[in-house]
Amino acid sequence: MHVFFRSIWYLLLVISVITVSGCGKPSVAVMTASLSQVPLSIDEDITLEAVHSASVIPMVSGTIISEIPSVGTSVKTGQILFQVDTLSYEEQATNLRAKIAQSYTVKVPAELPIDNSLEASLLKQGIITRAEYNRIQGRKTVESNVNIPDGLSESLQAIEKAILDCSVRAPIDGVVSAVYIGTQKNATAGRPALAIQQETLLSTIIELPSHIDSVVEMAKAQKTLTVSISDGKNVWYAELTKQNKNGENGYSYYKIQVDNPNKEIKVGQSYKLHIETGQTASCYVIPTKSILKNNQIAVVTAEHLIDMRTVVIASTIGDNTLLLDGVKEGEQIVISPTKELQIGTAVTIR
Template sequence: MMKFIGEITVALLPALLLFTGCRQETQEVKKSISPITVDVQTVNTINTASSRNYTGIIVESQSISLSFLTTGNVAQVLVSEGQRVKKGQLLAVLHSENAQSILDAARAKEAQATDAYNRFTTVYKSGSLPSVKMVEMETNLQQARSSRQIAEKAFNDCTLSAPSDGVIGKRMLEPGMNAAPEVPVFTLVKIDNVYAKISVPEREISNIDDGQRVSVTIGALNDTVVSGTIKEKGVIADPLSRTYTVKISIINRDGRCRPGMACSALISSPDSVLSIVIPQYALLKGSDGPFCFVTDSTKTLALKRPVKIGTLTAQGVIITEGLRYGESVVVSGFQKLSDSVAVVCR
């Protein structure tokens, strides 16, 4: 029996020696990996204004469709898209030869009727003309005047002028084209004051008031931030999206904000709320979304923590989910970190 046990011991001895050597080697490798030095910051809550960001588009404060009042062929187009115009400025002209001829004939008939009326008036006052004849002369003169006025209007309708100051937003007319009444040929827009048009969900519309100040960011202008004021708040929700239209008035005297530009509006509530905020540089972006590194309770291991972010404030980025009060967030030295890596906190 003792001989059998000895044989087993001799057979297992090399395996035991190999296992012990591997274990010692693993321990030596672990000892050779030095902890990474990092700086941490304790997560605190601060008072921040409750705010929400809404995407929208810049629209003109007023848009006017312009069309001719008569049918005709276009002779001249005197303005182009984007051009500023003044009230009464001539925009386009139709060929008016026929209208001019009709007006000349109407003026001649009016002059003839006026002359006849004056001559018959002298005879009528002398008692040599019956009253019925004088009434006929007055009627002829009035008809001639009316015909001349109609001809003048038809001639003037061959031109199209700006009804107010503004900018030509669209031009749908070229020389040689035919124009017709109620067919728009220009769109005149006013952009000295523009609106940022946004859609607000029905659950949030009660937090928005007329006259409230808003920060509007316009991406097309290198993320320029302009100040605006809420002027219009819709009263009927969109039946599909369940959102209300809100218009934010923006002063635009330099004309930089143009209709069609995409924008975002940051609307803050006067009420303050407690929020977790971390420095923006401590926030990292991964394939699964934003994350940061926190340390365990012993502050010896770095743990990868996915988070959900809110808005950017002067104090940092608001974290809406993923962090708790009192935890330690790594704020520097995280470039070499991965999940569950040993760290030393300074």
């Protein structure tokens, strides 16, 4: 009897060893990827930038003697943003003006010759005036002679312009978005000092697979396209425009643009973009629990090895996620991948 139980025990041990050694491979549940025609909506996280912006570039170099506007300061076109010290330019202008003044001389004839002409006689008799006499004679009683050295006038004009340029003004209405001036408060000609952006019109660029271009065009033509941006509390409606320049590897660029007259939407802050096409499109519908971090899914190859795919997610509806790209029809997608699954892991399919 003991021999019988001992034999049974050895048999169970052998089976368990075989099971462990042969089944040391993780067992995974899979689904076969196949395209379905489903209503297409797209969700994406975006940040927006100002459509219109300008750099404030001083035309002169020097020490800034005024306060400098900080980031977030609202400014108007033509408003003085900061003042560069004009002292050195004023001194140059004074010296140039003095040199130009010295160049002016006045010559007055010491004695005019005796004139016995008819017009002189008429002048003596009071028949014509002195002005009429001078006009007839074409004479100038005073001759001005100006002899300004070459370049002085042009130099003075340049210095006077530099003095005006020391008042650095805003090129557009907007908000100061960046300050590039260091702690020494020095302005450098030709180097940006500030950046100003207009926050009343914002935009961003997204990439979508080119195979849905026709879907977007149809949605626009049939007026079923809705584009909105939300912060979780507020919703703003936007415009979607395909750009002429296409992306790489079968992708198209689209511009999202939204009016922001009250400046409620903040530049650089994350918002939820929702595109509702009102049209159907070919998508892969998979369980949301199949999605790993960084928008990856695990697939089982023909060799029963794990491989990873980075997918393009359109949106998540309930427990399912719509995929636009990144997987091929017929591939075996792991339904509930675990963290232990790595590229190259051998698995069995249950």
